[in-house]
Amino acid sequence: MIHSHIKFYIAASLPAITPVIAAESGLADLSLRINNTWLLVATAMVFMMHLGFATLEAGLTRSKNTVNILFKNFGVLALGILTYALCGFGVMYPDFIVGEGMEWIGFSGWGIGLPEGYDAANFQTGEYTYWTFFLFQAMFAATCATIVSGAVAERIKVPAFLIFSAIYVAFVYPWLGSWTWGNGWLADRGFHDFAGATVVHSVGGWAALAGVLVLGPRLGKYVNGTVKPMIGHSLPLATIGVFLLWFGWYGFNGGSVFSADPEVLSRVFVMTSLSASAGVVSAMLWSWIVQRKPDLTMMLNGALAGLVGVTAGADVLGVRAAIIIGTVGGILIVICVSGFDKLRVDDPVGALSVHLVNGIWGTLAVGIFSPGHRLGIQLLGVIATGASAFVMAVLIFLVLKYTIGVRVSEEEEMSGLDLGEHGMEAYTGFQIFTTQ
Amino acid sequence: MIHSHIKFYIAASLPAITPVIAAESGLADLSLRINNTWLLVATAMVFMMHLGFATLEAGLTRSKNTVNILFKNFGVLALGILTYALCGFGVMYPDFIVGEGMEWIGFSGWGIGLPEGYDAANFQTGEYTYWTFFLFQAMFAATCATIVSGAVAERIKVPAFLIFSAIYVAFVYPWLGSWTWGNGWLADRGFHDFAGATVVHSVGGWAALAGVLVLGPRLGKYVNGTVKPMIGHSLPLATIGVFLLWFGWYGFNGGSVFSADPEVLSRVFVMTSLSASAGVVSAMLWSWIVQRKPDLTMMLNGALAGLVGVTAGADVLGVRAAIIIGTVGGILIVICVSGFDKLRVDDPVGALSVHLVNGIWGTLAVGIFSPGHRLGIQLLGVIATGASAFVMAVLIFLVLKYTIGVRVSEEEEMSGLDLGEHGMEAYTGFQIFTTQ
Amino acid sequence: MIHSHIKFYIAASLPAITPVIAAESGLADLSLRINNTWLLVATAMVFMMHLGFATLEAGLTRSKNTVNILFKNFGVLALGILTYALCGFGVMYPDFIVGEGMEWIGFSGWGIGLPEGYDAANFQTGEYTYWTFFLFQAMFAATCATIVSGAVAERIKVPAFLIFSAIYVAFVYPWLGSWTWGNGWLADRGFHDFAGATVVHSVGGWAALAGVLVLGPRLGKYVNGTVKPMIGHSLPLATIGVFLLWFGWYGFNGGSVFSADPEVLSRVFVMTSLSASAGVVSAMLWSWIVQRKPDLTMMLNGALAGLVGVTAGADVLGVRAAIIIGTVGGILIVICVSGFDKLRVDDPVGALSVHLVNGIWGTLAVGIFSPGHRLGIQLLGVIATGASAFVMAVLIFLVLKYTIGVRVSEEEEMSGLDLGEHGMEAYTGFQIFTTQ
Amino acid sequence: MKLIVAYIQPHRLNAVKQALFEKEVVKMSVTTALGCGQQMGYHETYRGADIEVNLLKKIRIEIAVNEPFLQTTIDAIIQGARTGKIGDGKIFVMNLEDCIRIRTGEVGKDAIG
Amino acid sequence: MKLIVAYIQPHRLNAVKQALFEKEVVKMSVTTALGCGQQMGYHETYRGADIEVNLLKKIRIEIAVNEPFLQTTIDAIIQGARTGKIGDGKIFVMNLEDCIRIRTGEVGKDAIG
Amino acid sequence: MKLIVAYIQPHRLNAVKQALFEKEVVKMSVTTALGCGQQMGYHETYRGADIEVNLLKKIRIEIAVNEPFLQTTIDAIIQGARTGKIGDGKIFVMNLEDCIRIRTGEVGKDAIG
Ligand SMILES: Nc1ncnc2c1ncn2[C@@H]1O[C@H](COP(=O)(O)OP(=O)(O)O)[C@@H](O)[C@H]1O
Ligand SMILES: Nc1ncnc2c1ncn2[C@@H]1O[C@H](COP(=O)(O)OP(=O)(O)O)[C@@H](O)[C@H]1O
Ligand SMILES: Nc1ncnc2c1ncn2[C@@H]1O[C@H](COP(=O)(O)OP(=O)(O)O)[C@@H](O)[C@H]1O
Secondary structure (H helix, E strand, C coil), X not given: CCCHHHHHHHHHHXXXXXXXXXXXXXXXXXHHHHHHHHHHHHHHHHHHHHHHHHHXXXXXXXXXXXXXXXXXXXXXXXXXXXXXXXXXXXXXXXXXXXXXXXXXXXXCCCCCCCCCCCCCCCCCCCCCCHHHHHHHHHHHHHHHHHHHHHHCCCCECHHHHHHHHHHHHHHHHHHHHHHHCCCCHHHHCCCCCCCCHHHHHHHHHHHHHHHHHHHCCCCCCXXXXXXXXXXXXXXXHHHHHHHHHHHHHHHHHHHCCCCCCHHHHHHHHHHHHHHHHHHHHHHHHHXXXXXXXXXXXXXXXXXXXXXXXXXXCCCCCCHHHHHHHHHHHHHHHHHHHHHHHHCCCCCCCCHHHHHHHHHHHHHHHHHHHCCCCCHHHHHHHHXXXXXXXXHHHHHHHHHHHHCCCCECCHHHHHHCHHHHHHCCCCCCCECECCCC | CCCHHHHXXXXXXXXXXXXXXXXXXXXXXXXXXXXXXXXXXXXXXXXXXXXXXXXXXXXXXXXXHHHHHHHHHHHHHHHHHHHHHHHHHHXXXXXXXXCCXXXXXXXXXXXXXXXXXXXXXXXXXXXXXXXXXXXHHHHHHHHHHHHHHHHCCCXXXXXXXXXXXXXXXXXXXXXXXXXXXXXXXXXXXXXXXXXXXXXXXXXXXXXXXXXXXXXXXXXXXXXXXXXXXXXXXXXXXXXXXXXXXXXXHHHHHHHCCCCCCHXXXXXXXXXXXHHHHHHHHHHHHHHHHHHCCCCHHHHXXXXXXXXXXXXXXXXXXXXXXXXXXHHHHHHHHHHHHHHHHHCCCCCCCCHHHHHXXXXXXXXXXXXXXXXXXXXXXXXXXXXXXXXXXXXXXXXXXXXXXXXXXXXXXXXXXXXXXXXXXXXXXXXXXXCECCCC | CCCHHHHHHHHHXXXXXXXXXXXXXXXXXXXXXXXXXXXXXXXXXXXXXXXXXXXXXXXXXXXXXXXXHHHHHHHHHHHHHHHHXXXXXXXXXXXXXXXXXXXXXXXXXXXXXXXXXCCCCCCCCCCCCHHHHHHHHHHHHHHHHHHHHXXXXXXXXXXXXXXXXXXXXXXXXXXXXHHHCCCCHHHHCCCCCCXXXXXXXXXXXXXXXXXHHHHCCCCCCEXXXXXXXXXXXXXXXXXXXXXXXXXXXHHHHHHCCCCCCHHHHHHHHHHHHHXXXXXXXXXXXXXXXXXXXXXXXXXXXXXXXXXXXXXXXXXXXXXXXXXXXXXXXXXXXXXXXXXXXXXXXXXXXXXXXXXXXXXXXXXXXXXXXXXXXXHHHHHHHHHHHHHHHHHHHHHHHHXXXXXXXXXXXXXXXXXXXXXXXXXXXXXXXXXXXXCC | CEEEEEEECHHHXXXXXXXXXXXXXXXXXXXEEEEECCCCCEEEEECCEEEEECCEEEEEEXXXXXXXXXXXXXXXXXXXXXXXXXXXXXXXXXXXCEEEECCCCCECHHHHC | CEEEEEEECHXXXXXXXXXXXXXXXXXXXXEEEEEECCCCCEEEEECCEEEEXXXXXXEEEEEEEXXXXXXXXXXXXXXXXXXXXXXXXXXXEEECCEEEECCCCCECHHHHC | CEEEEEEECHHHHHHHHHHHHHCXXXXXXEEEEEEECCCCCEEEEECCEEEEXXXXXXXXXXXXXXXXXXXXXXXXXXXXXXXXXXXXXXXXXXECCEEEECCCCCECHHHHC
């Protein structure tokens, strides 16, 4: 360990024979070094979003399903990374060379790895290595699957969820993503989705909607025309989750700059912060007016609304637009959370209001506020991506429904998926009312 | 996304026509790139301190007030960022150009934004962009408000807290801060407060003291001359909080270097760690002696004492001084927590002992241990900033008290602010004694 | 604060008189700046692992011992940093100049600090400063002690644990570590342990085994030949812990590159992620088969198994090897957790299966999968380091046993160490069955 | 006056409350409990080791009633709680000698409702 | 011997304990409970939906006493618990047939105190 | 029929269950409780302030039995719970007037077991 770095250092400083050339290539080398390191730090931050999702979703659901939701969120991260490595990455970025080193899996061309003689560092852009790019993308892919987890919580069978996630991350998400990020037809038309309000969040949101519709509402949620709230069991967990998501979003949006360019990167950080803050304050005030008391869970979702919304255009929007996007997002949350309930669309954690609705809103907002982009194209991207995502998600869920089944038995749902699916309790020893 | 970086890269490497000049400007560009990226990472780490405060304060208070404290800490972050953008930043750094792009708010010169033709990147110092500097400062401002939250917990009305925080972040904190950091009169006299032991922590601590005094102690805390402990409901939450605060402090102190200068930055990291560690060990031993058992909550506060203490001089102090500062800080915690109780100053989370007392101690310690600084000037800074902060905080709280009221009703206090202010419970389903 | 950076900036850009030389030295300076900053960020990430250990171990033990485990994990971090500064660092890196500035402690040559006239920045390698190197190493040292904490949980006396940790961090860990990392005899023979699968994890694991054997199993764990599971009280806490450990591992492995070299660093990130993911999936499937339900706690340990395993060779292994290491690790977890129970080796949190078993497996795997390394040497390193660690740990524990005693009284164990050692409850007010 | 103690399945509480409300029995006290009954428990594994779980989550309801309400109340509880599966629970009836409303000091039959 | 069961407001527990201690009733057992009584509950909103909360947090105290202490104990509970507001709670009295101290095996009146 | 209520030390629950099972008393209901008894509590400090802890964690067991089982059950509880130290707990016995099995509607002696 203590020796190993020395060779790298020498590599960087030795070839000083022709100083000017050395300085030139040294500059490029250092530039790569900075940008790549930032991107890896950003990757680790996006990783934290998965803990954020896990705790947020656990907090907003009932204690009898907590092990299950932690399981799903943790499992889908691992499964997502592996699936994306095996196949998703190749689908999403057709121009990247992949496939060497994994022929043993049975399908040449799949998997990740550099062919002999290629250099990960100066692989394509000179701003980051092949490996960095893969991992950052893999974290995004897993995020998309995690969004579904919360919406289908408290009733989906574990195998159904895992299979759905694997297929979605392996094929659907990367295929749709390639339209915008893989030099596809939406990119060609000028569709702008900076860090994935549509490509990640809406695509996840549409799958969540598909899941919710195929599964139906939780038992006892809508009784005789009234909505029976099923209250989340731990708001500290939920709050921890949103803080971590916000933290991770600096990596999610900041990493999407794909370099450490000071001007752009710092703008992205500021716009992200302002939009999130505006989402919090507007959801707070709006829920205060509508529900007569300021609702913590609405504020938490409000922050996420602002974050999702600004994701589409954090690189091209100004202070005013960021604040407006967040403010509208916060209000949308309060409206949509009850709105979906009125439509009997049962989304335990507000994933649809956050990721789907605000993913759409944020993507359109780029067309509204950024002079360089057209609302029509933005709308096209939203519709094309959304419709495809929804149709495919519904298809997968329906196939699962009529094969292995998607929903746990009534009895299991009543006693909780923790006992039913995992034979475990989240809080052993605690005396807890599991009457809901 | 995949394309967008290319232009930045070209910008950095293309103008290689006159190599030497290119190397020169390339070096400056890369230097900016590194420093700015570090500062943004540090900003995200300071962001985490807000989660730290939220969980620490929630953990050290009773479960019937948990939603309320999470609400306050989460809300004040968002409100703080927005308020600081709207006005605080302009007050604190009068030399920075602000105000363009936000005239719509109604007061020209307020808000943030760069005038046409300015370049955020090489805005002033060449070490970081305008936007980076703003956001880092905004996180600090919100920190100051969050300190108050814990001390006034379990009895303050939500509107009173939010209004106080907004005013404090918009005017008081930045105005006092400008004396030291905005090229003000204390800076001129050589007052040294590296990362804000006085400017942030004491200023927050004085406001906390003002709030505590205006509010009075919690019902049932001091009965017939005896102190009735009101025990925090979740020490895991509290412990998570302190770990996160310590983590965030690397960004708080490390970012305050305002560059990635290796020598200074690494010293700051080490001194921060040593002082915090010394605070833990000394609070552990001291509480072991005084209370006959080692007290986890004292250790947690002890770590924070060391962190606050070293904040004033982490850039100029050595190993020995850092350890002494932490050691004294840990002892101060154990003494002051009971001391404030004896004075019937009811601070549920120990915010005064941590931020106020150790903010003062750390600032003075610079005068004691650093040859380049004078104790007299340090004392002057402590007194001038402290007195002003305290007087203004008392004034604001008194105005609030006699207008909208600052304290919830006795009945609400008994049944808990979660139900009273928010109509929500933090732990739905759990059977919890809310007898205190 | 706002002024202070200016001098550093000048230092970096001014000496441009002879441009070529300036560019040369500027490049070296910037390279140092990047690498050093990355290493400090990695240090902060490793710091987070301590929160990860604290929450994981708290979650997997019973609520009546939660304060105690938080105390131990928090205290050992502080104690570890101080002890390592006082003496461990000097033992581990005999070639580094230490000892100045701490003679007051009573033993010249101990402590940390730079002699007059030395420059921390270009101290040895030019890739990071003296201070950075120390702090990164100190975090590792504390990690080693923390591993023990979980295995001996729920029955060890606080003073015994603290004294053991201090001695282990001060002498045993650094001495054994110096063989591999301090230019010692194992390094000379080509033993490869990239980031410490043996040097940190196994060394911690052997100490854990020693502690478990000297202490004996928890009361009521093995009754009449059957294993009575003592179920962890909070799986959300445990899950948070593993997420944080995974996050921190990016710093643990990534920092061990000891530079921001893009190629190596990004490979290390990817291999770390793949191995962890494979560990999760394989532990999930394996526990599903063996226990008939997928076990969240096994998955959590499975992730750690993958992480520990890949730690030995993340810099030299490929995609395939990383996935195999994780897969085997996940299966090892499921087998070993029950295996140790069958041997009546009572390890409440699975620390032995994770750190000891997978530390060994990962170290050997380097010999299997990396062409440049020999299995024989790897085995030699495992045995030499392991045997020495185990013998010394047993010795220390035995001395403690026959002097101050290592195990709490039966009565205290029944009512919980939180009351016995600390006079505090972790969850005040909650109605909890403490019947186990 | 009688004191009724009923152990029911947690998820039947709402139905029981509903059934009681319909019979205008609106006063009751509820706690959680662990119960061991005919439902002999089940086996689980935790980290590979076998666990015999024979204390299952139950809800304990305590209702004080005047005699005329006794049967109605019992019937309502049964109606709300019965699923026909093992574990549905038990109802216990004890004699209640006195009842006092703390607020007013009322005693006996008047205090119950 | 009698068994007293009292439901009180959570935050009156300290006052009740105090009042009992003054009357030298120092033995008791306490649990949390949810209660539904005259205090008909209240409405809340959670994420925009209406919740009817009619099970409020209460404290359940169980005290076994010998007859001579019965009235004193009841009075002390009332003294500590009464605020005059709806929700103050109820006291139930049952006959206690036997009482055994596990430690010594003492039975009856001697075992209670 | 009798209703037995026993307060025991939490960590004796397993032993009590074991002892009861051996006597074929397999039905019971268990809750947590805080108890104040001869064990007069102890003093702690929290953040430097003194706390008088006099409500200690206990387990409350409720068992309905037919008369012939009464003594066996009591003996089994004592056997499982006794350590000889203060705080071992108490057993209370009340008359049980009726018992109904919700699932089948059986009443009385048949419903208990
Ligand atoms: N004899 C008893 N004493 C105390 N509690 C009992 C007794 N019998 C049953 N219970 C309670 O009732 C619950 C349901 O009992 P069970 O025998 O499973 O019901 P069922 O016979 O309707 O299937 C048990 O879990 C326990 O809490
Ligand atoms: N008939 C009853 N059966 C069981 N518990 C009761 C009954 N009446 C009251 N309680 C308990 O007493 C508590 C207070 O009752 P409530 O009628 O609100 O008191 P008050 O009449 O003094 O205002 C209730 O929440 C409930 O727990
Ligand atoms: N008179 C009583 N009324 C209600 N509960 C009691 C009474 N006496 C004892 N208990 C319960 O029994 C527990 C043990 O009582 P204690 O007097 O400490 O037992 P022992 O006399 O065996 O040492 C108490 O904590 C309390 O929960």
